[in-house]
Amino acid sequence: MQDKEQAGIVFNVQKYSLHDGAGIRTMVFLKGCPLRCAWCSNPESQRPQPERAFNRYKCLSPAVCGYCIPACPRSCIFDIEGLLAIDHAGCSGCLLCARACPTGAMTVYGATRTVAEVLDLVEQDAVFYARSGGGMTLSGGEAMQQPDFAVALLREARRRHVNTVLETCGHCDGDALEEACRHLDSLLFDIKHLSTDTHKEGTGVGNERILENFLRVCAAFPSLPIIVRTPVIPGFNDTEADIRAIARFLPKRANLVHELLPYHRMGQAKYEFLGRAFPMGGAQLADGTLNRLRSVALAR
Ligand code: SF4
Numbered sequence: 001m002q003d004k005e006q007a008g009i010v011f012n013v014q015k016y017s018l019h020d021g022a023g024i025r026t027m028v029f030l031k032g033c034p035l036r037c038a039w040c041s042n043p044e045s046q047r048p049q050p051e052r053a054f055n056r057y058k059c060l061s062p063a064v065c066g067y068c069i070p071a072c073p074r075s076c077i078f079d080i081e082g083l084l085a086i087d088h089a090g091c092s093g094c095l096l097c098a099r100a101c102p103t104g105a106m107t108v109y110g111a112t113r114t115v116a117e118v119l120d121l122v123e124q125d126a127v128f129y130a131r132s133g134g135g136m137t138l139s140g141g142e143a144m145q146q147p148d149f150a151v152a153l154l155r156e157a158r159r160r161h162v163n164t165v166l167e168t169c170g171h172c173d174g175d176a177l178e179e180a181c182r183h184l185d186s187l188l189f190d191i192k193h194l195s196t197d198t199h200k201e202g203t204g205v206g207n208e209r210i211l212e213n214f215l216r217v218c219a220a221f222p223s224l225p226i227i228v229r230t231p232v233i234p235g236f237n238d239t240e241a242d243i244r245a246i247a248r249f250l251p252k253r254a255n256l257v258h259e260l261l262p263y264h265r266m267g268q269a270k271y272e273f274l275g276r277a278f279p280m281g282g283a284q285l286a287d288g289t290l291n292r293l294r295s296v297a298l299a300r
């Protein structure tokens with residue numbers, strides 16, 4: 001199969017991004033992630049398949065509309081005193097309710113796209129990439145959860161002279177990650193914690209594979225610019241010792257930068273749309289923490 005015919009599941013293509021690689025970029029978010037970070041701002045990215053979500057703010061109400069109720073073959077959607085309610089546990093994910101909904105209140109995160117479809121969208125902004133040094137950034141979820149699709153996207157982008165960046169959590173097949181790196185202009189690699197036990201508590205997996213893949217990529221691609229990113233999460237990695245341990249682990253090379261990202265709660269509403277609880281509750285980063293930890297990271 002040719003790269004451009006390869007298909008995968010994409011849950012968002014976001015244009016005009018300024019934060020995930022050089023210049024103006026188009027973010028391509030692939031569905032599926034092996035981690036379950038408590039602070040994840042894209043919970044709709046985690047499961048590999050397309051999934052139903054309900055935004056009650058867009059709902060016309062069952063009395064005015066109600067098309068989704070008879071559309072559900074499992075009788076999971078109810079009118080309770082004029083408000084729509086969903087039995088999430090009984091839902092099979094057939095997505096028929098979303099097809100019946102006229103407003104997008106009942107919607108689907110994720111759709112099958114070919115490489116050609118994605119790159120045609122990405123190329124619409126070629127003029128901005130040329131002026132700013134931007135291009136396409138693959139993200140997720142974890143883009144390397146769909147390794148053949150991710151690599152095909154990167155190869156096709158290169159054929160079209162589009163600058164390429166991959167954002168990865170590193171918990172993926174090492175051979176596939178190496179193959180992806182052959183088609184990259186730079187790499188964004190998340191390292192969240194050096195203690196595997198703490199890493200497992202916060203993300204659901206230990207960090208052995210992540211650290212091994214990181215060192216492997218560093219050794220195999222000495223001239224590839226790498227930005228190591230650490231989201232600073234209250235109660236997880238917000239001490240000087242946590243950040244110093246990561247900073248000391250990183251190899252000293254001129255084209256490697258360690259960037260700390262602020263904790264935020266921007267994905268909170270999406271948990272409600274998916275019928276899940278937001279795992280972080282009301283946790284906040286203490287004032288001044290991020291700046292203090294940034295100076296620790298700089299001192300490595
Ligand atoms: S996706 Fe779930 S709620 Fe919607 S129609 Fe199918 S079973 Fe019913």
Ligand code: SF4
Pocket residue numbers: 058059060061062065066067068069084100101102103104105106
């Ligand atoms: S079909 Fe859509 S707008 Fe109509 S009641 Fe159901 S969720 Fe609301």
